[in-house]
Amino acid sequence: MADFASRITQPDQPHGLGQPTEVPRLQENNYDVEVQLSDLKQDTDNPLGSVHTFEELGLPTEVLKGLTAMRFQKPSKVQEKALPLMLANPPQNMIAQSQSGTGKTAAFVTTVLSRVDHTKPNQPQALLLAPSRELARQIEMVIGHIGQFLPTLGISAAIPGSIPRDGRVDKNIVVGTPGTVMDLIKRRQFDVSQLRVLVIDEADNMLDQQGLGDQCARVKAMLPKDIQILLFSATFPDKVMKYATAFAPNANQIKLRVQELTVKGISQMYMDCPSESDKYDILCKLYGLMNIGSSIIFVKTRESANQIQQRMMKDGHKVSVLHGAYEGSERDALLEEFRTGKSKVLITTNVLARGIDVSTVSMVINYDIPMKGMGEAMHDTETYLHRIGRTGRFGRVGVSITFISDKKSFDALNAIARDLEIDLVALKPDDWDETEMLVQTVIKSSRAQAGYVPGGGPA
Known part of the structure; x- marks a missing residue:
């Protein structure tokens, strides 16, 4: 991936991280x-x-x-x-x-x-x-x-x-x-x-x-x-x-306008994973950062959601999973646990990509890039936008990290970046000190605003 991942636009100052102390106080003023x-x-x-x-x-x-x-x-x-x-x-x-x-x-x-x-x-x-x-x-x-x-x-x-x-x-x-x-x-x-x-x-x-x-x-x-x-x-x-x-x-x-819908309070990052199989190990390395606030991990299928949750639990990480295969009352209970902080890391499918409002979410991870069409042949910019919008709530800032592991996922993310006219911050899997510093800077500035409620109110 290193041979072509560098083609993603690299700003002089990473998107949303140039001056971490200057947090947008109320996003709705920007449009x-x-x-x-x-x-x-x-x-x-x-x-x-x-x-x-x-x-x-x-x-x-x-x-x-x-x-x-x-x-x-x-x-x-x-x-x-x-x-x-x-x-x-x-x-x-x-x-x-x-x-x-x-x-x-x-x-x-x-x-x-x-x-x-x-x-x-x-x-x-x-x-x-x-x-x-x-x-x-x-x-x-x-x-x-x-x-x-x-x-x-x-x-x-x-x-x-x-x-x-x-x-x-x-x-x-x-x-x-x-x-x-x-x-x-x-x-x-x-x-x-x-x-x-x-x-x-x-x-x-x-x-x-x-x-x-x-x-x-x-x-x-x-x-x-x-x-x-x-x-x-x-x-x-x-x-x-x-x-x-x-x-x-x-x-x-x-x-x-679409570019005004990209949620300016969210620092949008990507992780260049050496291979598809390396994604899981990198996800586990990010676990400590996920618990600073609350985090949502989006995956493609119910099966992979279950597999990742079971594997992470076996490796000692506390995570929950929610998708359409669960009965209604169980889904209500799982989401309520996430809202109240009893559960802090939630693995889900696109069932939670839209509209769900949990103010403590500071990180969204796109484990799988959203795709659409027959055979998932095309990138899905709208779903990406809805997914990352689960963080950066109520005037706070947040982080989204999208995993890429091959040319198809890179091309899809690059196309999404073009559609939304955004720059993406590169995270390096072989430099965890820098990765943790970049992510923590944003999350901690978000946590500092935890009591802030914008004049327009929620949602």
Whole structure:
């Protein structure tokens, strides 16, 4: 690998490490929000409102109290632009490209809580869809926090195993996964006649994947025709955007440029492993650094996740594993252990690549580079971006380390670097003093900010 790995751009000062004491205090200050209004909005006298305080939005008092309790001091830039458009009457669709950490979850949750008639707590009025039970549970948690002062707030989790066959969806807000929601509607356990708003999080993944995209389309076909549709994702590739504009017609659009979505607080590194078999030994050498905060190791398959976890445990390293083969309740418990710090190193597949928000994660390791297509023939820039976004949360900084071991993995990572217009810091497997110094510098500066919460709040 040494003969061609040096071709990856080497900056004079490594990306994110040039001046380690200068940590970005609030990442959302680093980008501008581009707004594209739908045709329906073009002729209005005041086509675009922008707010600087939550009070200006006319939110219910209980929702304002919830935002304050969550330490949201003022709207983030995305919220400033998105909330007036999403809350305007008559309701209008929205397509928003906005990474986690910019306030997107709070934006659509605030909209949902403001749209729901809380005098009808047992009538489903809002549906929020996510690609995994973990993300659905996380959204449910955010709704509970922001809506904590609403006396009649009710949330139904429409995820596998949560609602028995003789049960009913009888809360005014429903959070779930597409397949389970579709089944509940078909079995007449879920009355959708009064739904006012549909939110799809991680929409690029939800609309692009064959199975999920099909299920989302079928769910939408069962809903009221005048329902407000809000699509959120960190990335919207062109082909997905075409489908999204058809799925949510006449939608206002909010976008961030791709290079602004690369998470400036993350120092993106790569480890040039001599061979595929050497990756495991290098991973174990990094174990001490993984425990400074919390770490996520992403691998390609469930089988390799299990094998690496078993091998590391046998070698005396405490690690846990989570993937789609686990039962729902077990997945919930494993993620909760990771959130609370009982488990500090988690091996997983792409099931946790999207949206999962664990503030203590200081390191992400791409043991296997994300690939897509038949035979995994092409690099997957969007999944790489989502994976590394699990660190650098809440205005902190973090580290991502991607393993390369052959020409195919090098070419894939180089292509990702070109797509995102980023520089990558090289780590040397034969110089552990330098490697530890580089990684520790970033992680310790991240830990120094552990009590910091940005004005825009989480997610």
